[in-house]
Amino acid sequence: MVGSTPAGDLLRTMSHELRTPLNGIIGYAQLLLRDKTLNPRQVSGIGAILESSDQLLALINKLVDLACVEAGEARIIMAEVSLRGLVSGVVDAVRARAAQKGLEVGSEVAPEMPQEVRVDDRRLRQVLLNLLENAVKFTEHGRVVLQVAQERRGNLSFSIQDTGRGIAASRLDNIFRPFGRVPGDTTRAKDGGLGLALCRELVRLMGGELLVSSELGVGTTFRFSIESPNPCDDGGQ
Numbered sequence: 001m002v003g004s005t006p007a008g009d010l011l012r013t014m015s016h017e018l019r020t021p022l023n024g025i026i027g028y029a030q031l032l033l034r035d036k037t038l039n040p041r042q043v044s045g046i047g048a049i050l051e052s053s054d055q056l057l058a059l060i061n062k063l064v065d066l067a068c069v070e071a072g073e074a075r076i077i078m079a080e081v082s083l084r085g086l087v088s089g090v091v092d093a094v095r096a097r098a099a100q101k102g103l104e105v106g107s108e109v110a111p112e113m114p115q116e117v118r119v120d121d122r123r124l125r126q127v128l129l130n131l132l133e134n135a136v137k138f139t140e141h142g143r144v145v146l147q148v149a150q151e152r153r154g155n156l157s158f159s160i161q162d163t164g165r166g167i168a169a170s171r172l173d174n175i176f177r178p179f180g181r182v183p184g185d186t187t188r189a190k191d192g193g194l195g196l197a198l199c200r201e202l203v204r205l206m207g208g209e210l211l212v213s214s215e216l217g218v219g220t221t222f223r224f225s226i227e228s229p230n231p232c233d234d235g236g237q
Contacts, residue, residue, distance in 0.1 A: 172214060
């Protein structure tokens with residue numbers, strides 16, 4: 001991280017102050033779940049506390065990340081990583097939740113892709129995981145698939161496709177706004193929250209642009225390309 005701003009410093013301090021009691025809530029809730037005398041209703045209630053706490057913690061982390069990126073305080077750290085290992089890891093992370101909904105989730109890596117690529121492993125995983133989780137969350141039937149290919153210039157191309165309800169073309173831009181919500185859908189709104197806004201900024205940081213296309217009743221596709229310099233080149237920005 002380079003540089004600092006008063007707003008950024010305040011946000012980081014606030015996030016630390018919020019995480020401390022939140023971690024206490026999560027810790028004690030986890031301890032309570034170990035009590036074998038709890039009845040199903042109590043287990044369900046504690047589970048709801050844990051889920052809400054995890055969501056709040058994730059929101060705090062995204063808020064700090066987004067603020068750092070927008071303030072120009074974030075940087076890319078390039079490293080050689082296993083492409084197929086990275087893809088397999090993020091898909092496996094959402095597989096259980098997808099299975100609970102009866103969804104198929106998988107990946108398709110173009111056969112000509114190299115075994116190792118030079119990317120910011122943490123940032124790329126963050127973007128892919130967020131987009132996959134979003135796709136699973138808003139898909140009720142069918143499948144979610146992550147596709148990876150290589151462009152002529154050597155850049156890496158990613159797409160996350162789902163067979164969800166889809167979004168009207170006139171409403172697509174709204175999902176990239178922080179806490180943006182597609183208007184007119186109060187039951188299953190495609191709520192970007194901070195996640196999609198952060199993904200867009202992280203993709204830009206990696207030299208690309210996050211795009212979305214969708215068709216009502218068919219599904220939604222998020223796609224982006226990022227720079228992946230040759231391993232012999234100097235990394236970092």
